[in-house]
Amino acid sequence: MLFSGIDVAFALGYAKPRNAINVHCKGALKRGVLTPGGVQSMIFIPEGDVYRLITKSRLKSAQNFEKWVFDEVLPAIRKTGGYMETDLLERVKDNPELLLEFAERLLAENNRNKELQNRVNDMQPKADYFDHFMVEGECTNIRTTAKEIAFPERKFVKLLLKKGFLYRSPSGTLLPYADAKNNALFIVKDYFNNGHLGSQTLITPKGKEFFKDLCAEEI
Incomplete structure (x- = not known):
């Protein structure tokens, strides 16, 4: 639980x-x-x-x-x-039927827990999808990350493109390369806008620390 x-x-x-x-x-x-x-x-x-x-x-x-x-x-x-609480023990002693009632309540609660667990299992694929694709609270987009590490946004984007961390898709979206060096530095958030599916690159806390050091070398 x-x-x-x-x-x-x-x-x-x-x-x-x-x-x-x-x-x-x-x-x-x-x-x-x-x-x-x-x-x-x-x-x-x-x-x-x-x-x-x-x-x-x-x-x-x-x-x-x-x-x-x-x-x-x-x-x-x-x-x-x-x-079992002392008070309940005394009550069961005087009225044994309470023990049966207590057992029935436990059984009902157990069945309810099983039902809730089944509902959780049904929702798990959606939760896994969210964990993999959707934004986490600690991740930020490129613009916000540039502000956090005190580095000009345009210069930051040029650096990420130059160093081979990102590329522009045909639609102009900045996306990370499927490269081992990008592991844990980015996540890609899928979203719907006016009926169209789009993607946005977000930078993880690990990525922020990494790029903060990288940008410091460029100053």
Whole structure:
């Protein structure tokens, strides 16, 4: 089961959720998610990382949760193989039918989780397409990249063409060569405009660092 990393970190009081995820989480991953505003790239974390964020949080409620998990839930699981709150145990003792009701709820929740997983599996090809072709938050177009590395845009384009990183398609679009040296430096974003499919070259964070050094040599 995966959780929205930003939402979890924000709820736990982290002022900089992305930093908290980078520092404390071991299984964070990005996936394309279909939202009312279109497909968005979101960070998801597994259950283990949720607990890691909880144990590092300074919120009182998170500290109480941590104490409950480590002092009560985990010891009970080690002893009995499961965990049930004391209040529920007392109620089951007085009314055994509650145990059947509890089991039915667990079964219903399990079936719901399976249904949700099937829906996720159905959407995965679209998410994979997004991850491969669509823009990631850290990637920027050529103009924005030139501004970020403080290098004139026209001069930047000429340099990329001259050094063999980019070429112009027949329609005039700047595209990266399918060359090993271009690996991880660019991504190509597909888009639709007035019924026509187009492409835009974006530069990755690794590409920005690389071209920043390259442009520094040209100054």
